[in-house]
Amino acid sequence: MATLPTIRAYHLTTEGALGVAIGAGLVAAVLILWLLGDPVVAIGFLAAGIVIGGATVAWRVLAPIAPPPVPAIDWQLVRALAEESPDAIAITDRAGQLVCANERFEQMFSGLPTPPSLPIGEAGVGALAAAGRSAWRDGRARVEHAEVAGRAIAIDVSRMGQHQDLLVWRAASAIEADGSRALAEALSGALGKRLAGSGIMAALLTPDGRVLAADPVLRTRAMGYAEAPVEGADFARFLATDSRGLIRFEREGGEGNPLRLVQVPFADVEGAPILVALLDEDETPVSYGNGAATHIRTLVQLMPLGIALVDRDGRFIEMNDAFVRAASIDRAAPPLYPGDLVVREDKAAVADAVRRFAGGGAAHVTDMAVRLRDLPDEPVVLSIAGARGLGDASVVLSLKDNGEETRLKREVAQATKMQAVGQLAGGVAHDFNNILTAIIGHCDLMLMRHSPGDSDYDDIQQIRNNSNRAAGLTRQLLAFSRQQTLRPQILQLPDVVSEVSNLLKRLLGETVTLEVRHGRDLGPVRADPGQLEQVVVNLAVNARDAMLAKHPHGGGKLTIQTRPATLGEIRRRGPDIMPVGEYTALEISDTGSGIPLEILPKIFEPFFTTKEVGKGTGLGLSTVYGIVKQSGGYIFADSKPGIGATFTIYLPVHATGEVVAPRGTVARKRPVEVWGTGTVLLVEDEDMVRAVAERALTRQGYTVLTAENGELALELIEKHPRPDLLVSDVVMPAMDGPTMARRIRLRYPDLPILFMSGYAEAQLRRSIDLENVAFIPKPFSVQQLAEAARDALGQPE
Known part of the structure; x- marks a missing residue:
């Protein structure tokens, strides 16, 4: 639609054109009448002027008006504005393509996925897709509850743009969206002072009991002065319970006023902060009724460890959220007895220990390694202790998930095993190299005394060739133990892939399709080109075997791709595994049978193979791993059983001024004569x-x-x-x-x-x-x- 000034200008132009045409016709009629004296001809000229003016007006009215040019969107400005927002923001167009996203979006979703296909679960993706359709229709929609990486988020979708042809997806933590940040600031300021004036001490806590904010009186009572830094501290450590079940500040000891603890649900979102109020009350005995008192339950809930209370009959009477998560307990059907949590083999031992502590027969804490019924693969530590002064509770259970500790122990054991095998392989290869040096040397000396065609020449040459094959085996042993002699060069990965492509086509056969893709702006790497070719060949041969296992009659596709590694995927791998930096990636993927998840962590171990006896040495992937690691790179295997496997190699970009030597250049030829003196x-x-x-x-x-x-x-x-x-x-x-x-x-x-x-x-x-x-x-x-x-x-x- 045209704007108002445009319409006015249009009418003025039309009226001016009509006036000019009539005026011109009138002047022409007067001149004709004066010169010829013929009124009929003069009237004809006047009528022609009127007709021309009318035609001009009609053309002006009926001709289409060109719309004003649409200004182009400055995406750099849009991105800069999006970066200022604390929320994760992405923008998609009518075709559903991602056109802009801020860094917060990349961090939250571990990359740049296109909405609604975000890593929020199948149900979340469905709800988000429906919200996108509603936003196109109504202009705005919202997904209240979604989860990414175990964290609750809310997502708003809005239709935007001059032509309403863009969707803006805004994701924010559900905890931050509920106003907890503003409440934390208020508790540390004027609101906290007003509550303290009314005799109420308040604190805002994380779900695991860490302090986010507290009013000045609570800081004074807990730490001794109003400006005490309590943020991040364990709130439960500020409190103590006496033998009668009364709660006091630990700093005030037994003479301090007993406290009544009230938990206020802040938001109906998993992982939302907890608002806790403390009130001074009279020192009167606490009646527990049939279970733990309310403030005891609250105190248990605030503990960062997994805590559960058990009565004298061995039944659960209270357990906190950390215990529920660690034991994978279904809230809808909680267990009655501690023995219900563990596998059948551990039931008797757990029941026995609980019975001993409930009867007062044990004075110290006992730690037991048990296996949970729902998580039988990883053992956990169950600590059992007697309870006094907690009402009906007579036993306290603490569950510690030592999965991370077990994983670290397993990795240390694996590293120790690899180091021992590497040292053994290195020693064997060193001694074997001495033997091969003598064999090859004697063959060379004998070949100097024989010429081609002699009866012994071919036999000696065969011995020498077999010795060189044995030398290749020692190089494999040294490769996975990272003791191989490399000859690194500054090179480009596409050159290496191009050199080996013809060999791969012969190795793969006619039934397997080879596709090679190269990215742009690849940084140079420093590596041994011959060893990199061996890496590509080994991975390609393994992929061929996997595809033949899935398609015995032939078929499958092997894809080799070189590309620059993105910052998002490097962060996804983990900075403790692969430091953040510039890498060039070499990706080899197939459409074979894939790698079973249970053996995926073992594939780089030496002598591990899934092939039949006599058809694999188990050194292929371990050799690949050794070459990549010795070159300063990293290799990862990703697989979906039945779909295929992808091996991704990251080599650090070599950032120097050295010139990359083109592949295919032949080293200078050595002369045949190498006589010397001295x-x-x-x-x-x-x-x-x-x-x-x-x-x-x-x-x-x-x-x-x-x-x-x-x-x-x-x-x-x-x-x-x-x-x-x-x-x-x-x-x-x-x-x-x-x-x-x-x-x-x-x-x-x-x-x-x-x-x-x-x-x-x-x-x-x-x-x-x-x-x-x-x-x-x-x-x-x-x-x-x-x-x-x-x-x-x-x-x-």
Whole structure:
């Protein structure tokens, strides 16, 4: 609809056009009459002017008026205004797409889900969808009760926008929405003073009994002065009960005035604050009737621990909310006896202990590890103590949920087991690498004396190939124990995936579809490209097997995606597991049979496999885990049985000015001839490795001095002139390689050193504080040793 100034301007323009047309016709008629003297022609010109003016007016009236341009929405301004609100706010358009949300929304719902599909349960989503439809129709709707992550919330939905084409979803904590914050401020101010003047002490408490606010008189009585900081304190600790059941401030002792405690329900919402009033009363005995007194019940409810009272007959007479939650008790059908809470095997022991304390036969608190009937998998601690001065109550039960403690113990045990297995695997791999070094070295020496076509050449080559396969097994052992030697580079994950895609197509076969997607603005990572390719291949092969298990005749889809990790998903993983930062994610998902939930925590354990006997070593996923962790990254497995599994790898973005080397670049070729000159001091405690290394270096033109340990090497240094190169094992008995090298460097500070070891270079370098030190991993070939010696000496190629 046009505005009023536009309509006025329109009428003025129309009247002006009509006047101009009639005026022009009148002038033309006068001129014709004066020149020709013919009134008929003059009248014709006048009539033409009137017709033209009328046509102009008609066109003006009938022609459509262009609507004014619609101003574009400044979403940056909208987002800035939304961030100022303490509520979680999201905006969706007519198509149901999320167009704006503030950070509070992302925090509350652990990401950016599109309303009404929020993580509030199936019933909550249904109610929210109905509220959205009502908001489109009526302009506003509200969901009073919803729950996210165990917290009650209320959600308002409003239709907004210049064309009423947007929905604003506003979620707020139901506890905050009920005005508890304003009440807390009032209790600490004028309202608290007025209540105190009337002899009423008041406090606002959290459901677990922590103080949110209190009036000045209560602060004075409980702590000694009106400005005492009580916020966050356990309210029950301010009170004490004597043998007659009277409640007093603990600070005032037995001479203080007894108190009457009244609990005022503040809001009919689970988890809402509790308003408590304390009144001074006369010191008269309390009559309990058939159960615990009202103020005793209130005191029990305020305790942060799970507390229940049991009478002499062993029946429950009171239990607080913390006890109900810990024991998973149904309020509609509460148990009669403590034994009803536990599994059948623990019933007799619990009943026996309650009977002993009820009869006064036990004086101390007893802790029992029991399993609850509704939660039989995790044991909990049940504390039992005798009660005096609590009316009909004779036994106090305290239930402590030690699930978190049990989980931590399990994780520590798992970490200890992994460390022990890793140390064992590292030691086995180190010794095995020495054997493989000797086998590969002797094969190389024999191949130098044979040419292709000889009868023995193929046999020697086969031995060498099998030895290299065995070396691959040791690399797997070192990988999951995080002792592998990595060669990290600055690279982009899409390049790694592209390099291995052709191999994956052959591994997956024609029946499995491979889909590769790459995100934008990916940060570079620092990792060993060869090891990352092994990670992708291992996960892809496992996914293929899972899909073939679900579809024996073929089928399934493997999706590999690279993308930048969002801050929301990193927070969802937990800052105690993965620190907040910039990560690039590699996600591999399949449509296979999925991973059962009961074995999901075990899949990265070494030697754990779900495959048939003889079809899996159990090292695949543990190798993947070791490579990712050694690269500074994190890996998570998410699965829904029957739907598929997703493995997500997060590698930290490498934020330096180094240039990312393009994948596919080939390292400079080594020359065939690696002859050298000079004297090499070779120190190796393994006889077979020392013999191979000595023959290999001698054949390349070096003069070799050998020693089987560090002490003999120091004696050779004293007897012979300065060597040109020191080649030494790192781990040796008595004196290790770095200690020996430091002693030799005192005599020859610029002596080049080449260390060789079957352990990880990164670990060894942390314990080696020497400069001009090179490293070669075992097992190595004769050619590799010769090249490493030449490079360490700095000789030209």
